[in-house]
Amino acid sequence: MSDIERADEAHGQAGTTLAKPGGGVPDRFENPGLPEHRHRMGDTDPAAARRAERQVAFFLLLSIIGSIGIIVSLVGIKYDDSFERISLSTKAIGLSMFVSLFALGVGAVHWAKTLMPDDERIDYRHRQRGTTAERAEAVAILKEGAAEAGLGRRPLIRNTLIGALALFPIPAVFFFRDTGPLPGNSLSTTMWEAGTYLVKDPEGGRIRAADVSIGSVVHVLPEGIEEAESVLNEKAKSAVLLMRLDESELMQKSAEWGVDGTVAYSKICTHMGCPVALYEQQTHHLLCPCHQSTFDLTQDCKVIFGPAKRALPQLPIAVDDEGYLVATDGFDEAVGPSFWERG
Template identity: 85%
Template sequence: MSEIERADEAHGQGSTALAKSGSGVPERFENPGLPPHRHRMGDVDPQAAKRAERQVAFMLLLSVLGSIGIIVSIIGIEYNGGWDRISTSTRAIGLCMFVSLFMLGVGAVHWAKTLMPDDERIDYRHRQRGTTAEREQAVAILKEGSAEAGLGRRPLIRNTLIGALALFPLPAVFFFRDTGPLPGNSLSVTMWEEGTYLVKDPTGGRIRAADLTYGTVVHVMPEGIDELEEPLNEKAKSAVLLMRLDEDLLTPKSAEWGVDGTVAYSKICTHMGCPVALYEQQTHHLLCPCHQSTFDVTQDCKVIFGPANRPLPQLPIRVDAEGYLQASSGFHEAVGPSFWERG
């Protein structure tokens, strides 16, 4: 017997006779069956079917035009060295891609909805459990296979097989070990050390302490960073923000590590490593643009808002004989976000 039957017979099967109990509430509800099938316009009116067919064809035709449009925009809008052409080209390609793909989809769906058969069919579930004969046969096959393999009789093969499978994934550990050098202490130390001069980012040039007025901010890198083999890796750690404010506002430790109210703090957020550079000159707050962690420079860059949980490390600075700023030591702690060994 076919398990799929036309649902037409199922329509309107719901029984109106309900077994009533004494309280007026039925003991159980009868299966109401499917609602009667409603024919679409296209099913009964050949004119409507024809119209739907034309609509689908029109949508697919739009998709064709979109595809041709992509080719035309790529070939037709030539790059003439100006940005305006790139802008036009991007816009034209994007629009044509949208029309090409979207109208293809819309056409297909419209076709399915208006013209393809839409009668409901019932696909009855069958039992998951096999017949008793099938189940016995499966068990017999398993037993036979196990006996033929003879694992129980040949423990040597069994044990070496277990050993071989256990060792097979081990080389992967060594593959991973070779994917790159271990970070070593590169996360904990930066290029800053005693005597490193502070230079302006990105223009370079040492900074004279006397040149800084109150409210001044200078974005700073260690001198010689561009001569390194990997300057970008180092810049991601060594960026420093130099600020000058009234020395009386600073904490004693902070003022001692600075020069006449000029203090240098790591620019790398202790939350996720974004550059903390939004310095509000009047409130002396440093704001991280990524997650709004806020540090108070007057409280040794303590976190006063946001997800960061450690203050920004301060770089101790001093002036040399000519008045230029240099680091009096490296950072006393690792800069940037937490990592495993840092705790």
């Protein structure tokens, strides 16, 4: 008898059953079943259940306070064109939104872990659509689950949950309010007009045409913008990029509206209004970093890639008697994103 046969015989005498093809699972492998259920404190102690109920209600009330805080932050903190007020409003909205969402989530999780049914069950797979009796049974199970959730027996949780869920979407109304009304002609009117000098942003100071070298890009604003009634709004509309390249590379319109290859275009992307801030000197492409809309400076800032649908508006410029760059007119079309009433 070989060593392998002796080993097989020894295993057989020890009671070991080897699995064979088509033989199924050996008898010695038994279904271990589910582990013993561990009851939670809330399942066995009514006082613990009431304490958990109050804790859930506390978090839901905290969520309500957070939702109210969002509304108060949106309505109560008025902008006055100062970055401090904008920063305060943004922080207050963010903090209130965090409290509202976090408390609602913690309350829901704590409710599920301490008060909702905790029994282990096994559901076997069946056909996707059940029979009429099975569907009726499913409805009954859902109703049973709703009853077991304790909403009927726990009015404190039910009422605070209703309050939290009712108030939670209300701040969205105030957010949507800020998206309207439609801009109408407000984007068609900027501080740029004939005779307005170009000044550097942010340091200020008029710009001499001779100081703009080929390949350079200068961030520009209209002179006197700091005296505007709403400085931030005017800066958002009037920001301009000033660039110079070889005049032979420009199309006719760009060349005629520029000075010796120096041209000025709106800095506001025509897709979503992000600042177009990247200039590729070698390709003469302007890139919006938000959604990668790309404009070709040699083709009157035509869109060559990305979601934007129209070219950047050009600002016509000239040189005064002292050599400073000055606008000869405003933009010939609305700056920024397209909208229905854009003329």
